[in-house]
Amino acid sequence: MRRYHAALLASTLLPVAQGVAAGEPHEFRELLQLSLEELLEIPVMTASKRMEARTDTPAHLMVITAEQIRDRRYRNLADLLEDLPGVDFMRGTKSSAFNNFAFQGHVSNNKLLILLDGVRIDHPGGGKIPVADNLALYNAKQVEVLYGPAAALYGADAMAGVINIISQRPRDAERVHVSLTGGSDGYRNTEATASARLTERVALEVGAHEHRADRADLSADYADDFPRVDAVTFDGTVALPAALRESYTGEISSGSRFARLDVGDDLTLSYHRSDFRSLTSTGDRPDTARYLSSAYWDTTIDTLYARYRFELKPRLTGELTVDYSEYEVSPSSSYVNIFTGFEDHGHDYAFSRRRGFEQQLTWSADDTHTLVGGLAHHDYRSVEVPDLPTALDPDRSVASQDLTYVNTPLPIQTFQNDFTTTSLYAQLQSRWSATLSSMLGLRYDRNSDYRNTLNPRLGLVWKNTGNSYLKLLYGEAFRAPSSDEAFSTFGSFSGQRNAAGEYVGYFFRAPNAELEPEESRSLSLTWDWRPRRDLNLVVNTYYAEMEDIIVSRDEVVPTQYIPGARLFNTSIKDNMGSEKHYGLDLIVNARFQLSEAWRGDLWGSYSYTDGEVYDVEDGRRYDLPYIARDKIKLGTTFRYRNRYTVTPKLYWIGDTNTERKDPADPGTRIQADDWFRADLLLAAHDVGAKGITANLEVYNLFDRRYHVAAGSGSTTFVTMPQQPRTVMLTVQYDY
Template identity: 45%
Template sequence: MSNRPRIPWLAGLLALVALAAQPARAGHDAQEARQLLQLSLQDLIATPMITASRQSETRDQTPAHVMVFTRAQIRERRYQNLADLLEDLPGVDFQRGTKSSQYNQFAVQGYVGPGKLLVLLDGVRIGHPGGGNFPVADNLDLHMARQVEVLYGPAAALYGADAVAGVVNIITEHGGQQAGSWASAGAGRFGARRGSFMTGTTTEGGLGLSFGGHWQQADRAPLQDYYPTYFPKVDGVYEGAMVLPAATREDYTGAMGSASLFGRIDLADRLTLGWYRYRFHSLTSTGDPPATARYDSGAQWRTTSDTVYANWHQDWGGGLRGELTLDHSRLEVDPRAYYDNVFNGFARGYSYVLGERTGIEQSLHWRLSDAHQLQLGLGWQTIQDIEASSLPSPYDTGRAPGDQGMVFPNTGLPLPTQQAHFHNLSAYGQWQARWSARWSSMAGLRLDRHSAYGSALNPRVGAVYKPGERHVLKALYGQAFRAPSPDESLNVFGRFDGSKDKDGNYWGHNFRVPNLRLNPEKVSTLSLVWDWRATEALNLTANLYHSRIKDLIVKAQLGDIVADGAHLIAPETRVNAGQQRQSGLDLAGQWRFRLSPDWSGDLWGSVSWIHGRVDEDGVQREIPYVARHKLKLGATLRWRGSVSITPRLRLASATTNGRVAPPDAALQIPAACVGTPQAPQRCRTPGGGVLDLHLGWHHLLGGKATLWLDVYNVTDRRWLAAGGAGSRTFWDMPQQPRSWMLTLDWRL
């Protein structure tokens, strides 16, 4: 008797759906399905890695926990952008639409924010040039991805600052590798529409050309209709005075959009030239309730990022290879961007951000013998950043930062524009050794000499033991550092209402002041990984880790400050205070199976547990925005290669923003979070879950087209995510109700 799993109701549903597919290709599709099934997980495990060591090595050879997602998996699981992929990863907390400055808020194994995860494109940084916030949303589309590699744990020994939580490397297409050209277009609920394309070719002379792009637009649901308790039209009050009567308040709006272009030229296997641009816009009121923000469709962050890079591959023979990389990136927030919220008295306040980075690095890979390899690298980068907030008018990009000539509104006080310019020299080495068929080791060390923060040494050591053909045990210890971003160290904002104290100083409210004495955060992590290939089709992984962050950069309130004609009332700043510790366990697995000659599928999932505390000078609190328990499950079922169905489920326990809720019911803080000065409460957001469903009809219209139906939040579960961390920000951000999109992919 067969012990093959049977799911008759699901098979029946898929059989009905499959009637829309082209029957003429059934035989060919069944053959394709059989070929796909023959690709075992061993093939995935043997995928060459780049992010782990900047050289070709298999997942068994690196001591880190590594996950690889192929083009087929990205397509079937409907990872349309990096945000989709990240929220499906073990140990990742992903909260959509909760932060105006970066749109999506996420944490990787307890490390919160995009500045602690290094995001690469073909090994080149594409995040904020200065290490600050940047959107990880629909802007980082995966239309050009051949595969995506995820490396958990600190990797500063190879990549320097910001490689704290791990590294994500998007590997792009090489010329005609994408097997022809294609285009895609779709539309759905709440004004969602998107399009993308990719094309490429390789000439007989070895010249490879690749070009692609995407465009996307969507409106968030009218949350006053779906969450009337959280989004009523209330009075806008500033410093006790009514500024916006409830009767005149505007409807909620939440438009966002993105676009990107990618181009790559390959000259044989010697030289690669690449260019990548993305744009992203979202409301500056994203994540804010009516009591704290005005919903103005013109108040948007508009971020544009450009990256150009060149890789020259060298082969000197004798086992010695090299690679010279040059790259330049530029990220700019449109100077016309403004916010309209309670921080600025419900008046327009303009902001401007400009970050630029130029880098050059030469790496050498020397195969000393079959058992020993040595990798060396020498690099240099220069970074400059401009931060300007609370401006009364748009920043003039035609003038120097110190020549803007602006004053704080309602005063004659000069309004400074903060800027930074620093450089970093780095050198690293890594030695890999295979001592026997069972044992191998890795040891690396990197020196960074930062013009603002001095020198930092970061080691990385690990070992791999294979007790049997199906078991791999790994141990890795690494250190990393994160230099303070210009936003943390330089940014200034606040408002003067024109009133003065008895000495003639202007009263300043809601001020954030810079701190030029911040030190880098220092991180150390120990991880133990067990990979078990139970069968050729079943793979299980356990990742146990413990991490510590010292010199944690957090918000702090200061006493009143009187200087230069201003009297600032309890401003806040960023300081190094205390440390963060966390321990966690991620269990992940993937199973490739066959139900019948016509039915095949994949099942994947993860269970995560984490416990950690933040100690701010003796004050204990939980890690913000991180659920202690997480469960993620997904499956793809295929019928003859003509139909696929992919449900994805994500469950998470309660979260908190880690801060004490103020006793102010006017901010619509949930009753469970409101405390008193004598008995403050920490806001906890109950856990929840989301189920998405993706249906695909393949080989339509003569085998050239695929029709996708993507349904998000199928059960229409109205759950919440922990919101901002300040005293005047929203505590719980409602998730979007059920939405859907219909997309047609066309192979040209």
């Protein structure tokens, strides 16, 4: 069980805090009270890998500032994503990823890059990760959300877009931030960060957070979904009678560490760690899994990078980035479910590593033409193991641990995948007149595991009136198959043998080393209009086609990958079918003044998403999974003399397709019903002393009961019950 590391936090932050205390109090909130016009003119980095105005890029891009992050209580990236236009967000539905989401029709985080200051901090090998409380935003200056394909600059997996968390430069804002939160259902969160100049040229920021939540007892709030039933194995054996079944539990915990050291404007060294733990029974029905605190999925991602900036000539600059990242599933992770016979022998482990460099050059030929180009090389290693009878010791070789499949003497089959990537890219941006500019980009990616890819990106920006911009963008992108998809296997033996003496196994997942990348082509048109200084209206339309979709399928001829075994009813991941989706996001942002004392912000969106997936196995076309065709999100922050804020948020999400096909109506999917939720955030600033803020947050204000689209497997909930009302109180100090 995780504990709060108060001593570690204090020892890490105290030296920096002492440096800050030597200066004057930092009027942090007042510095961030910008007008809407000023907010819209904040320079962005993500769209072109160089600083530019949002209006200069043909891509649709949103910026969420530190002020908005605090006022809207975006503690982490999950909170922020749920508010974004075009995003379907489903909490607590997956056993290993926990949350699931779709981004303008693209399902899951493995089609969306998550960066910190331009460096990838999600799965280093491109697999799925939890996007939840682990990706905290206490260190964010702003978050840039780039919609649409960006493979021409970023390479693999930038199909749906890119999210770039821009951290505070330590030299820009010496500060101390400490926040303590407690709430219902055992919710507690601690975060702290501090930054200071150590010398005239050297500045440091460090931060950390720890979080834990027992979460509500869903069996009490949704009794019909959680009946107390026998745990029955595939062969009909009652492993545990209903009278002895455990009570429901759904606890989670997470943490992060962050450090950034700047030496002048030339050198940055940074470290980021995120970890998340959730129960592997998450999303599973009570007849197929045991709800045990000891059966959990625990992941950690560590990322380090060094970046050196230099100037070769007045108009030619360079940037060299060296990075290293590791992802690990803790060997203590395990499943106790119907696939393990409800016994504790479903232990798991996975490891992935990325290391390499990227050299980028930026040449401004004149004031109207800018060329960005680069070379990158990375090497990767991934280790995948199947369900294990006992926890693996990752410091020893698998062969030396004599691990065998349960109920057999057959040695465990593990997979190690080593590969490299080399990339070349260039992007030219040109301003042809005061009203017309263009962008042309191209990237070549060579992967030692699969075919090479070439991805173009073309765009136009037309300023048709003083404050109205039309943006047209075409791009191609690809998603690399992850080692998890290619080599992750699972299944268990009962001990049964056939006439040939082979151990018989059913319902195994087999490896497939022949996977190829998914590929997409996308077109978007964006109208960005600012009719007044305090009002911004955006219309973003998009269309995308995808081929070689990686899906699970049953094998006609089972892959026999375990010597001494005979497997039946196996499944694999394979490139099958195609997909297309299209949609529209209508977005409004406004700032208003109600009186001398009252002012506020309004933000909202209506999103329409539709499309279809072609299933090669049955030759039918299905609606997109995990997508609500219609979504409305609305929020407003009322401020009273910068001392008090009231922020209500409203969500209406229409009927949502699950991934489960409806057997009663061939060609359709089972749907989760539409739902409505309201959240309320109250804050009081300078409470008792300057810099102290108290926040009251009420999630699911009206305590509504609703379900979201969940799993597609035979053992999972098709629609997952969601959390009832949760109340949280936060006290924070900013200096």
